[in-house]
Amino acid sequence: MDHYDSQQTNDYMQPEEDWDRDLLLDPAWEKQQRKTFTAWCNSHLRKAGTQIENIEEDFRDGLKLMLLLEVISGERLAKPERGKMRVHKISNVNKALDFIASKGVKLVSIGAEEIVDGNVKMTLGMIWTIILRFAIQDISVEETSAKEGLLLWCQRKTAPYKNVNIQNFHISWKDGLGFCALIHRHRPELIDYGKLRKDDPLTNLNTAFDVAEKYLDIPKMLDAEDIVGTARPDEKAIMTYVSSFYHAFSGAQKAETAANRICKVLAVNQENEQLMEDYEKLASDLLEWIRRTIPWLENRAPENTMHAMQQKLEDFRDYRRLHKPPKVQEKCQLEINFNTLQTKLRLSNRPAFMPSEGRMVSDINNAWGCLEQAEKGYEEWLLNEIRRLERLDHLAEKFRQKASIHEAWTDGKEAMLRQKDYETATLSEIKALLKKHEAFESDLAAHQDRVEQIAAIAQELNELDYYDSPSVNARCQKICDQWDNLGALTQKRREALERTEKLLETIDQLYLEYAKRAAPFNNWMEGAMEDLQDTFIVHTIEEIQGLTTAHEQFKATLPDADKERLAILGIHNEVSKIVQTYHVNMAGTNPYTTITPQEINSKWDHVRQLVPRRDQALTEEHARQQHNERLRKQFAAQANVIGPWIQTKMEEIGRISIEMHGTLEDQLSHLRQYEKSIVNYKPKIDQLEGDHQLIQEALIFDNKHTNYTMEHIRVGWEQLLTTIARTINEVENQILTRDAKGISQEQMNEFRASFNHFDRGEAEFARIMSIVDPNRLGVVTFQAFIDFMSRETADTDTADQVMASFKILAGDKNYITVDELRRELPPDQAEYCIARMAPYTGPDAVPGALDYMSFSTALYGESDL
Secondary structure, eight states: OHHHHHHHHHHTOOOHHHHHHHHHHOHHHHHHHHHHHHHHHHHHHGGGTOOOSOHHHHTTTSHHHHHHHHHHHOOOOOOOOOOOSHHHHHHHHHHHHHHHHHTTOOOOSOOHHHHHTTOHHHHHHHHHHHHIIIIITTOEETTEEHHHHHHHHHHHHHTTOTTOOOOSSSGGGTTSHHHHHHHHHHOTTSOOGGGOOTTOHHHHHHHHHHHHHHHSOOOOOSOHHHHHHSSSOOHHHHHHHHHHHHHHHHHHHHHHHHHHHHHHHHHHHHHHHHHHHHHHHHHHHHHHHHHHHHHHHHOOOOOSSHHHHHHHHHHHHHIIIIIHHHHHHHHHHHHHHHHHHHHHHHHTTOOOOOOOTTOSHHHHHHHHHHHHHHHTTHHHHHHHHHHHHHHHHHHHHHHHHHHHHHHHHHTTHHHHHHOOGGGGOOHHHHHHHHHHHHHHHHHHHHTHHHHHHHHHHHHHHHHTTOTTHHHHHHHHHHHHHHHHHHHHHHHHHHHHHHHHHHHHHHHHHHHHHHHHHHHHHHHHHHHHHHHHHOOOOOOSHHHHHHHHHHHHHHHTTHHHHHHHHHHHHHHHHHHHHHHHHHTOOOOSOOTTOOOOHHHHHHHHHHHHHHHHHHHHHHHHHHHHHHHHHHHHHHHHHHHHHHHHHHHHHHHHHHHHHHHOOSOHHHHHHHHHHHHHHHHTTHHHHHHHHHHHHHHHHTTOOOOTTOSOOHHHHHHHHHHHHHHHHHHHHHHHHHHHHHHHHTOOHHHHHHHHHHHHTOOTTSTTHHHHHHHHOTTOOSOOOHHHHHHHHHHHHSOOOOHHHHHHHHHHHTTSOSSEEHHHHHHHSOHHHHHHHHHHOEEOOSTTOOTTEEEHHHHHHHHTHHHHO
16 A cells, blocks of 8 residues: 555655646646546536536535545545634535545645635645545556556457557547447447547547447546647546546446356356256166166076077176166266265355255165176076077977978979869870879878978977977978878879870870861862952953863862861861860860861851852953953044044145245145144044043053054144144244245245255355254254345344434434434334433433434344344
8 A cells, every 4th residue: 555655646646836837838738637527526426416516616615525525435524514614614625635544545735725725736636636546546457456457457448449559548549449449349339430430539539428428327527629639638637537437337347247156156056956956867767777677687487489588698688788887887977976066065065965765875875786686697597598498499490490391392282283284285295294293203202201200309399398389289280181181182193194195195196187188178278269369350351261261170179179178077076076075175276287177167168159259250351351342443443544544634734835836825825724624623533532531441451453542643633733733833924024024925935945955065054054043953944944044135124224213313413302203203113212212321412312322222132143
């Protein structure tokens, strides 16, 4: 305390001269201390329902000063003087100063008279002394106290905030972030710290002051403007305000510490109670397990089977290996837990734990001793019982093994011996069944020894009083009865197989004979049916007569065939009699043939039905051939007339085209009369077409009565009509050419003579042919020849001549107008030219000028080519 007081005196209890010097250096400090100390005093005085307005005036009578000390210390001071005189006020102030001194604080240069006189420096110094003693001295953080403790607390609380660095109680707080960090660290919901900026200290300081006043009950002790406006804020004012934060938040820490202390005590109690409950449950479960296990270990009732005893031994081994070790561990753990619990109770000043009745550690040890006593001898008894049962089980297993082998062998044997497969078997299958039966009889004899062994073992088990003897005896009796039955069934099956073999051998001989005769007869019938149904195509009466003769020869063989059929059916009937007499079940068929009597009769009936059908078909075909012959003759009679007629007319037209005389008009008239006479012949052609259609419908493909076919007649008729039409057209074109080119009749006659005697060997043949046959067809028409000759001999119009004519009409201009065309040419020709002439575009063009030159050239474009 002496060190603290001296430190406090050296650091804070400065003489009056220091106070004067401080205030003279920075008058702002006095203002800050006035506001801060006043707010700090009021934060305590309001608890007594009062406050101060002026710190140097309101403490002068000493009354509120004494009241302040009572509130912050929680102690009663001496009764104050109520007088108004100076002496009364000095007395009250001295009582207050004495109380402060009684708390170990040395007051230097502070007397009651200065306080009563309202000395501001002394009054602020006194209040600062009170703040140091009652708000800062008791602060303790990590072995530091007072100012250093408060500074360390601030540094610890603001350490997570990178933009806060608290190193003192003046300039470290100027930006306001230190105050905001303290609030956010303890009450993060009150300030959105992320939105604060270091360059906005006024906002930061006002935010902290407002929040502290509103939510933490810390009054505003500082002005933000004063702190920002002062180069070095007053340290005492900052410390006073910061200490309020410490006390506000340390109160919550004290409450938390108290709650933690309570929780710790309760946790110890809960843990102890849980240990007690765990002990009770573990002890109860362990005693219950011992109670259930002892009767099982004391049970010595023997089992009848080796398996049951081995299971008991296995259960006991499981008990020793799996079930008991955990219980041993539980028993040990139970004792450990009991001792641990008692130790914890003793250390926490709790009464010792007393388990419920019957669950003491000694009770569990006693029960455990009974358990181990029951174990003794149980395993030895199990092994002795197993050895005893092993002897009996060996015999019983031997009996079961041999019985099972025998039963497996006999399984299905009775059913096999009772089956009547021989009733539906063939002869070869019967012989195979007999050999198989002989092998079974040998196998049956070999099993006689095993049956005797089974009976002997069963007798021995009876004598040893085996527990399951009734079951063994019943099984043995069943095996013996079955054995006797198998012997009887074996003998009965052998007799049935031998009897069936003899019957089937007889039937087999009959089957073989049936097959030898049925096969050729069946082939004969199939051939006959094929011939009778064979479709025939004939074209003459001679061919159909040959078919009819062959059919009559076939019908003569039918009586002998019917006799053979009856003989074959008789063999099959013999087989049927044997089957009915001896009740043979003929499930199989004749192995030598697939031909059945039903098939023979069916085919025979079919042959009998096909014969009259064949008769009718031959008769109908004979009549059809006679009708076809009449159609051939009818067609040939007409074709033999029309064919030569067409040929004659074609020759006549050829001569006419060469030998025609007279004018072209006379030739044209003559040709048209000739054409009319040919067209009048058409009805005969149509009649021949009708006869040809009848022949086609009758499917007649040849006609020996004529060499003309309808196709020949059609082609000739069409050529005839085409030739006369072409000849007439040629004359008509000659008339057009003559009129167009002004060729006289004498010139035309000369052209005709030249054309008829045209010599292909002339030197200019190639040139002339390129003109008269431009398409290289190898044919030169008289019309083409006339065009050539007229070009060679006549002076025809050209494009230049037409262009010169237009130039005359245009008055020797290079263009012609619409009016000039309509004035000089007929209306149709004028409009024709106007519609097709292009506008003239020369340098001398006038509106409406037309280009007659390009028009003239276009008129002869293709002709020039």
